[in-house]
Amino acid sequence: MIAVTEKTLSDLTRRVLAGTGIAANDAPAVAAGAPSQAHPLLLAALQDGWRMGDRP
Amino acid sequence: MSAAAFDLGLRLRAAADQHPVARRVTHPCAIAPHVVAVTATGRGAALTATVHTAASTVTVQGARAVLSALATAGVDLSTDEPPGLLVEDRRTLPALLSVARTISTDDALWPSAAAVGWWADRADIPGTSAVLNVPVLCAQAWATGAPPAAERHPRHWRRWLRARDTLDLWDRLLALDPAPLLRQIRADDEHSWNSWRDRASHDGGWRQHEHHRDAAVNLAVRCAAADVIAAATLTDPLGRVAAVHTGDVVSGTVLDVTDARLTLAVTRIDGRLRRDSPVEAFIGPPDRAVNPNLSGRVAGSAVAPDGTGLLTLRLGRASSQMVGSTVTVLPQRASMNAVKQARYTYGSLYGQRGSWLVTGKTPVPHRRDVPLEVLAAAAAADREDKK
Numbered sequence: 001m002i003a004v005t006e007k008t009l010s011d012l013t014r015r016v017l018a019g020t021g022i023a024a025n026d027a028p029a030v031a032a033g034a035p036s037q038a039h040p041l042l043l044a045a046l047q048d049g050w051r052m053g054d055r056p
Numbered sequence: 057m058s059a060a061a062f063d064l065g066l067r068l069r070a071a072a073d074q075h076p077v078a079r080r081v082t083h084p085c086a087i088a089p090h091v092v093a094v095t096a097t098g099r100g101a102a103l104t105a106t107v108h109t110a111a112s113t114v115t116v117q118g119a120r121a122v123l124s125a126l127a128t129a130g131v132d133l134s135t136d137e138p139p140g141l142l143v144e145d146r147r148t149l150p151a152l153l154s155v156a157r158t159i160s161t162d163d164a165l166w167p168s169a170a171a172v173g174w175w176a177d178r179a180d181i182p183g184t185s186a187v188l189n190v191p192v193l194c195a196q197a198w199a200t201g202a203p204p205a206a207e208r209h210p211r212h213w214r215r216w217l218r219a220r221d222t223l224d225l226w227d228r229l230l231a232l233d234p235a236p237l238l239r240q241i242r243a244d245d246e247h248s249w250n251s252w253r254d255r256a257s258h259d260g261g262w263r264q265h266e267h268h269r270d271a272a273v274n275l276a277v278r279c280a281a282a283d284v285i286a287a288a289t290l291t292d293p294l295g296r297v298a299a300v301h302t303g304d305v306v307s308g309t310v311l312d313v314t315d316a317r318l319t320l321a322v323t324r325i326d327g328r329l330r331r332d333s334p335v336e337a338f339i340g341p342p343d344r345a346v347n348p349n350l351s352g353r354v355a356g357s358a359v360a361p362d363g364t365g366l367l368t369l370r371l372g373r374a375s376s377q378m379v380g381s382t383v384t385v386l387p388q389r390a391s392m393n394a395v396k397q398a399r400y401t402y403g404s405l406y407g408q409r410g411s412w413l414v415t416g417k418t419p420v421p422h423r424r425d426v427p428l429e430v431l432a433a434a435a436a437a438d439r440e441d442k443k
Contacts, residue, residue, distance in 0.1 A: 041326065044324075045058035045059065045062040045065065045301045046065040048065060048301065049062040050065040050068060050069045051065075052066050052077050052078070052079075053066075053069035053077045
């Protein structure tokens, strides 16, 4: 599971979500640390964005 | 929505690592070898500006003092290389322009005022090296662990990139790899600079209204430059990864190749590649650092009963050996001469004796989508004019 579930990031998640316009019905599942309940495309994008930190 | 989620993933990773995450590996704009960083507040006689170059930093007040400081920093019409203006906000350039417009042609500061006029003229060309908004460019190059609004502030970028000032931030951007497609935008900046110098030197006319033929050609150039910027982003390996989530880039596994028709099982069904649209492709995942070496058109798309997306392409060099490989498909890139072609093709058409611009005859409609950033820049300029 990606680190978006970490509690330390939840505040940032909420603030960033507010700025990026992610639909309200998907956002709570991610922000609350239950990304498995989010839409698969949203989760895939979230994971891919997270993994960009591993790329040069 | 998933593009926003991808963006969120970048920001969360940056926050977790307390380190910026790269959005691209290549320059986000054309590069000016000689730049001057200016921060200005106020207008007219109340104008205060800090002019910063590699050699010096001065803060001055008043219209003449500001233009004089720019002249000392090498901003005038005498240089063959057009100077680049580094700004941290959207207020500085209108403030400089407000004082440049007050300088008469017989004034010793006229060459510097005319150079400011050139900056204002080029500012809305996508990817230009004339006016470089450093926080915007940094946000195109990196993601930080903060909401997007925070990235509009230069202090935010100084903290995240451990930079001292705007010139230091510019050095960080210069350290990225060159983007070959963007050289044509720099070449057009140079062409425009030389035309501007002639115009300003011979008839002092840079403050006059733009001729409608020039306005039409410049609109075509803006559109071509926007296409080049979009293509440069998709040429960048990291830019391609992001573009998967906007649907501009599609990746999948080759299922079948028959008569140069290649069928891909794609990972996502929300791609934007439409039937008959020209495309380029290469073997490998989107972040593979290669240039596309296959080209063709989209033949069709479908969704299999099990929900798998299928994309069929007509590719000239498709072979059965590609079955099982990962292939990445993206829209056909803008030409390496797209901007030059726009300038000369439209310049020639509009300059003809029988041109509709000259004769006033109703033209045959020829339409294209105007890129959003061109519209936004025009709206901003319009708003500025009404102030």
